[in-house]
Amino acid sequence: MSFFREIRQNKYLYALALPGLIFLIVFAYLPLTGHLIAFKKYRLADGLWGSQFVGLENFKFFFMSSDWYKVTLNTIFLNGLFLVFGLGIALVLALFLNEIRHLLYKKLAQSFIFIPYFISWLVVSMMTFAFLNTTDGVVNRTLETYGLNPVNWYLKPVVWPGILTLIYVWKFAGYYSIIFLAAITGISGEYYESARIDGATRLQQIYHITLPLIRNVVVVLGLLGVGRIFYGDFGMIYGIIGDNSALYSTTDVIDTYTYRALRVLSDFSKSSAVVLYQSVMGLITIVIFNQIAKKIDKDSSLF
Amino acid sequence: MNLNRVKEDRSLWERSFVYGIYVFVGVFALLCFIPFWLVVVNSFATESSIKLHGMQLIPKDFSLYAYQYTMAGKQIASSYAVTVSVTLIGTCFAILITSMYAYVLAHQKVKYRNYLSFMTYFTMVFGAGLVGFYILVANTLGLKDSLWALILPYLLNPFFAFIMVSFFRTLPYEINEAATIDGANDLTIFFRIIIPISKPVIATVSLFYALQYWNDFYLALLFIDNHNLHPLQIMIRQIISNVNINSYVGGSQTTYSQAIPTYGVQLATVCLTIGPIIFLYPFIQRFFVKGITIGALKG
């Protein structure tokens, strides 16, 4: 009964949320039934409900070899690097941009750092190759002019987490910094005024005013990233690494591994099974981290 | 930041810190800009100069061939039309629905907001399966080959919704209380008070939605077979992937008598897709000005 009372009390608010809710139900929850394919042997003639139920059979191919452990670790490790450095540098950029007074410089810089977001992974991988290839890559040619031996980057797996992180930061830091900037501009100037009157340096102002007031934005973005930590960025990694098997040990993620394994057998049920695995693991992770976030600051948690 | 500030007396340390900031930002911006410059400039270079010399800062030979190849035919006009209309309509609806929704999730009075948040977030973790999604849109809703198939599925992006939620949470609740005392109901508060002071986040999320619609090819790939309704990204994707068919087809007597400009075409397509958005961005920047929150409270 209290349910209806609540709705009646806040009827305007729930009405506001209604379109969004309908959308969620139609476009996000209804298709969830498609996940059932992971447990079935899907045949068109039988449809979704009629197809034979095979339990955990479709999961076998993924967990049968020991590779699943390796690619899961790679996925988590790479995504972790991306998240930490991506958000970190974005935050730094936003803070710095906020300090810049010269209007033209600021606007130009803001526009420029946003640009890499538009460059498709295809072009990025082309540029990476032009940079790092052995015969006439920019890096190797520079090494040679200084008398050092060229390095065959595409055969050295150990450096690639670093290279990929650099590329990720380059592409997304500008994008995330916009979010932080929007939050920072929402902070009233009065706080800074009073702090300055009290004699605080700029750095102290940032540390004591800006950061705490945008903390919940940072945490929310962090949580959102953590929830997707089991999903590798297929477009990025397949685009840049492609099928270069020499680099798999450090760059192969769940998504690329599954793609290659199922390329031969193109089986919806099996790929659904892996996605389900990623979803469940992601869910467990986010619930844990959300609880932690709640303990630290009630306003920062997602739910 | 155009505030009237009293000229501050800063220490040497602070001054060098500020210089450091300018340098850091400048270097990073340059690193971001140079590849873009390379892309734009080399899209105007002849294919042979790209193949022979790689991407240069100033190419030696100029040619419009890559653009001619990409823009041949009337396909491009219709593709632009489709993309522009989908982006405009989609962004308007999306920002409306999302901001209304996010406001409720952030509102203190709403008892079930945590459940709603979880429900929303759940969909981010459990993405819709491909087949389920396809059957829903194509069969159940019958949206195949219609522009709505490109607009509806993205109307509420949970990620953007949460960005708005965290922003709304920073607004002091006193605003609501003051307005309620003055006799406003929740709807009035939202549309008359909250929205005007939320310009930064609305501008930001609108930009993100616009980008999402502009760059999408996934929905078009799945649901649009009629080539007159193909948005820009699909048209471009077809050109690029067709040019690289070597790895897919075993044995083909390709007979194009003009060499297909692979690199040039890829670069030209990047420019064609970036162009409009880059022009849009400076207008959005206007909205990143200081909020007037405290002013609203006093008023």
Add this chain to the structure above:
Amino acid sequence: MKKSIAAVLMMLLLVQIALGCSSSSNNESDAEQTGSPAAVEGAKLDPVTLKIIIPGDRPADMDLVIAEAEKRMADTINVKLDIVFIPWSDLASKTQVMLASGENVDLIFDAPWLHMEQMIAAGYYEPLEELLEKYGQDAVAVRSQQMFDANKFQGKIYALPLGNSHLNGRTYLVRKDLREKYGVPEIKTYEELIDFAYKIKQNEKNIIPILAKGLPGQKDQAWGAYRSFMTFSPEILRSDALGQSIILHYKNNDGKVYNLFDEMDPMVWSWIEEARKLYTEGLIHPDVLAIKDADTIFEAGNIAIYATNDFGVPTKISTAISQNTPGAEVEAVTFMPLEKGKVTTNFKQANFQAIPKVSKNKERAMMFLNWTAKKENYDLLAYGIEGRNYEAIGDDQYKSLPDSKYGFFPYAWVWNPTLDRLNAGFDPVSIEHYKFNANADNLIASVLTGFSFDPEPVANEVSLYSAIEDKYYSALFNGVMDPTETWNELKSEGEGYLKKIQTELQKQIDEFLKK
């Protein structure tokens, strides 16, 4: 204003859901065969639109060609064409989703290297024997009997094979100008080819002698593995279970499956070791594994030898190279014999057109395929409009006109060896090779002609083993990593799965041969 729009939208959504709430999952009703009007010879039929799925990019002149085709068909089979082009990179996923959701498609491109066998196993395609008999006599006549026999799946014809030859061409593209520069006579043997490569290495600092392919999808063109196509005693043929890999292979046409893990063939090992030597001495391109588009690298002009699948020099490459490097000339060098009865083939084709079970116009689709088997119609769909897109040279050759706005994709829907024209730009030797291999009787028929492997019982092993093999194969056969180490790693990780696959394959072969 904005609020009412939102309200209307909401209503729209609700109405759609209410209306469309019938079985979103059960597509049984769509799969019924609705009869199209019976084909009475010569009588004008009701117009029917066929939805055809073709990979690639829609050429600018496509509408013209369609209009002409529809004009020609107006009085007989009266078919309207709705051709949907799908980009190569998304072909697999989009066609899968289309088929899985039961969408109404009448003709669709598929291939063993795409997902044809899986789609057949899942029951998406219609068996064609009856339709071919009733409406497809011409389509049958222009293809050899061997082509049909060899491309059955589980004993039935599930898709029309599309091929202009019974054997894949194999050629080393060689820079003729460089060869002549160093006074090397025409290359007739593999040893001479390698000598030429060393000459280039010694004398030309900026030219890399050899380029092969390093992607897992191109295992057949890894330098060492490519040798198998031009070696004939014994002839090593890839098995039916693992795509292009020769780790499981056939020999001597004896119906047995050989496993390199059990016993390494000394000839194959010599190829691997030679590739290693060539790589470490800098003759094979150092980034061979990372290169995504090898054609472009060759076209840039600093490669001397390049392995490709086809006879002759593709026009695209010769045009590009002459633009990028003035004075450069490319010639085709092949060691394939022109003797009858020397080369074995299983006549398997790589491209097919299928009719999905859910199509409502199956008879008309077959009539259309039949219509394309007439010479002037074939020419139209394959080459475009005469005088505008191409010039016919004699009866069996053609020349593409410059700036032609039509593409080249007969392999996607109409290819057959009888009507196909050859590119007049090829050198005479290559043309001879094409003509030779268009005649099925010139080749030895493999005892496994007509056999197709059903991977279902070992599905997990196949996908796991493929993932493992992908890690090492191209590196091994291009000499990028140490042979013994790499081989041992591959063997230890993949042996178990491969054994199971081999056993299953042999079992299915034995059953097939008994019949």
